[in-house]
Amino acid sequence: MLLDTSPPVSADTPIGITLTINGQRRELQVAPWTTLLDLLRERLDLTGTKKGCDHGQCGACTVLVNGTRVNACLTLAVMKDGAEITTVEGLASLGERKGSNALHPIQEAFIEHDAFQCGYCTPGQLCSAVGMMGEGHAHSRDEIREAMSGNICRCGAYTNIVDAIEDVMQHGAAR
Amino acid sequence: MNRFDYVRAGTVAEAVGAFGDGARFIAGGTNLIDLMKYEVEKPGRLIDITRLPLQGIEEHEGGLRLGALATNAKVAYDARVAERYPLLRNAILAGASAQLRNAATTGGNLLQRTRCYYFYDAGTPCNKREPGSGCPAIGGVNRIHAIFGASDQCIATHPSDMCIALAALEATVRVSGPDGERAIPFAEFHRLPGNAPEKDTTLKPGEIVVSVDLPERGFARNYTYLKLRDRLSYAFALVSVAAGLELDGDTITTARLALGGVAHKPWRNQEAEALLVGQPATRETFAKAADLIVAEAKPQSENGFKVELARRAIVRGLEQAAAGTPQSLSDKRIQ
Ligand SMILES: Cc1cc2nc3c(=O)[nH]c(=O)nc-3n(C[C@H](O)[C@H](O)[C@H](O)COP(=O)(O)OP(=O)(O)OC[C@H]3O[C@@H](n4cnc5c(N)ncnc54)[C@H](O)[C@@H]3O)c2cc1C
Ligand code: SF4
Ligand code: FES
Ligand code: FES
Numbered sequence: 001m002l003l004d005t006s007p008p009v010s011a012d013t014p015i016g017i018t019l020t021i022n023g024q025r026r027e028l029q030v031a032p033w034t035t036l037l038d039l040l041r042e043r044l045d046l047t048g049t050k051k052g053c054d055h056g057q058c059g060a061c062t063v064l065v066n067g068t069r070v071n072a073c074l075t076l077a078v079m080k081d082g083a084e085i086t087t088v089e090g091l092a093s094l095g096e097r098k099g100s101n102a103l104h105p106i107q108e109a110f111i112e113h114d115a116f117q118c119g120y121c122t123p124g125q126l127c128s129a130v131g132m133m134g135e136g137h138a139h140s141r142d143e144i145r146e147a148m149s150g151n152i153c154r155c156g157a158y159t160n161i162v163d164a165i166e167d168v169m170q171h172g173a174a175r
Numbered sequence: 176m177n178r179f180d181y182v183r184a185g186t187v188a189e190a191v192g193a194f195g196d197g198a199r200f201i202a203g204g205t206n207l208i209d210l211m212k213y214e215v216e217k218p219g220r221l222i223d224i225t226r227l228p229l230q231g232i233e234e235h236e237g238g239l240r241l242g243a244l245a246t247n248a249k250v251a252y253d254a255r256v257a258e259r260y261p262l263l264r265n266a267i268l269a270g271a272s273a274q275l276r277n278a279a280t281t282g283g284n285l286l287q288r289t290r291c292y293y294f295y296d297a298g299t300p301c302n303k304r305e306p307g308s309g310c311p312a313i314g315g316v317n318r319i320h321a322i323f324g325a326s327d328q329c330i331a332t333h334p335s336d337m338c339i340a341l342a343a344l345e346a347t348v349r350v351s352g353p354d355g356e357r358a359i360p361f362a363e364f365h366r367l368p369g370n371a372p373e374k375d376t377t378l379k380p381g382e383i384v385v386s387v388d389l390p391e392r393g394f395a396r397n398y399t400y401l402k403l404r405d406r407l408s409y410a411f412a413l414v415s416v417a418a419g420l421e422l423d424g425d426t427i428t429t430a431r432l433a434l435g436g437v438a439h440k441p442w443r444n445q446e447a448e449a450l451l452v453g454q455p456a457t458r459e460t461f462a463k464a465a466d467l468i469v470a471e472a473k474p475q476s477e478n479g480f481k482v483e484l485a486r487r488a489i490v491r492g493l494e495q496a497a498a499g500t501p502q503s504l505s506d507k508r509i510q
Contacts, residue, residue, distance in 0.1 A: 074203075075204060
């Protein structure tokens with residue numbers, strides 16, 4: 001997509017910000033009360049990131065801001081001026097086979113391990129898992145479970161989610 | 176969310192200068208934005224303080240100075256904190272989720288507001304939200320509410336885990352405001368509700384937290400943070416215990432104990448701490464301290480269970496601290 005050309009959400013108080021979203025630099029006019037989640041979904045059509053609770057309680061909205069996983073529902077877009085945002089749509093470009101249409105290893109592992117059912121929590125789980133691996137504090141299965149506890153899965157795919165993450169942590173590049 | 180103007184501060188002076196009636200500082204936003212979505216907070220102006228140069232963690236008078244904008248994750252995973260203040264690290268990591276801790280800050284964690292259901296529901300009365308409107312939690316749904324230090328105006332609890340460790344460590348909160356800088360001992364930072372439940376802390380309007388200073392003594396050998404809650408992760412404490420001991424052989428020479436989830440502020444009982452000193456580190460000693468503490472408890476209609484839960488958690492927490500076997504963060508079995 002090219003630069004955002006839609007008119008500002010609010011005529012009286014739009015603020016100009018620059019975000020690099022999935023590798024693309026965008027100049028945007030946003031009202032200060034716009035959350036990063038609403039900006040992504042409602043204005044930029046990046047609807048991969050989900051809204052579950054809108055209150056920080058489920059993790060469905062997890063995205064990476066400068067490589068760090070956060071809840072987009074509790075983030076104001078204006079406050080992230082200058083940041084690099086990665087959403088589920090951009091995960092593939094972080095994988096080793098960058099440039100091809102290949103999925104990120106964690107996406108492949110989720111498919112392989114049947115780590116979802118309805119799929120609603122999945123974009124958040126994926127971004128969270130990538131963020132978690134980058135943090136590097138979780139090693140054992142118990143530690144992965146704890147580190148992923150900010151992502152609720154109502155279908156209860158937890159066991160397979162942990163399997164998928166463990167697999168990538170053990171065989172990441174080799175997959 | 177209401178409409179507001181947005182100011183990005185570059186210096187502490189700018190942030191303080193931008194403050195006025197109805198303004199709020201915003202850091203990680205994980206509590207303030209949540210409250211704004213419920214229209215519990217309706218600031219006319221948000222002052223973004225995330226770009227202030229207060230993100231560092233520095234050596235300070237034998238201890239550490241935690242910048243107010245250092246995130247909870249940054250503090251918890253700092254190697255010096257892990258080595259010298261593992262009690263603080265464990266308390267932080269027992270709270271919220273990894274995503275939230277990546278955004279939440281030291282200052283914001285101190286100033287997060289209660290999770291009382293009525294406070295969050297702008298359709299009900301609440302003395303904390305609207306002074307004088309009443310407290311429906313008294314005699315209402317109060318399973319999560321206070322058993323210590325409440326008033327007939329408010330029975331809310333402070334929800335932080337980090338603050339319980341900071342209370343036990345006797346940290347100091349450094350603030351800057353229109354009248355300059357001052358340092359507030361941790362025990363005096365949060366307050367009991369009394370007749371002014373709208374005030375959570377002794378911070379004055381326009382004052383900004385600039386750092387939390389940790390004294391040298393860190394209880395790195397004998398400590399625990401034991402958190403009991405409805406589910407094993409990503410839930411607020413029903414009761415939590417931060418314990419730090421210094422031992423000479425089997426004899427307790429210094430004891431610190433702070434409880435979370437039970438009062439409007441981290442709950443300490445100096446008498447119980449004094450009782451421990453000079454005593455052998457045994458279950459009997461710990462039970463005496465626990466009995467002394469819970470003797471003061473005044474449970475509400477639905478939270479009587481917290482009294483016995485607190486008593487047992489204190490004994491178990493002190494046992495874990497004395498044995499040097501702190502509660503594991505990932506293996507949830509209580510040892
Ligand atoms: C689903 C969920 C679960 C959670 N679970 C836990 C838990 O188990 N344990 C726990 O301890 N916490 C928990 N939290 C709370 C979380 O720890 C707090 O929201 C967070 O610490 C607040 O920090 P912040 O920087 O995001 O604050 P903000 O939301 O930015 O600010 C909170 C308040 O502090 C003020 N403020 C911020 N910084 C300063 C400063 N430097 N000086 C003066 N005022 C300031 C703001 O004006 C505002 O009033 C949870 C939160 C959520 C949403
Ligand atoms: S306990 Fe406090 S916060 Fe809750 S309803 Fe009563 S006054 Fe409000
Ligand atoms: S939508 Fe953000 S945590 Fe649920
Ligand atoms: S797959 Fe349905 S909520 Fe997780």
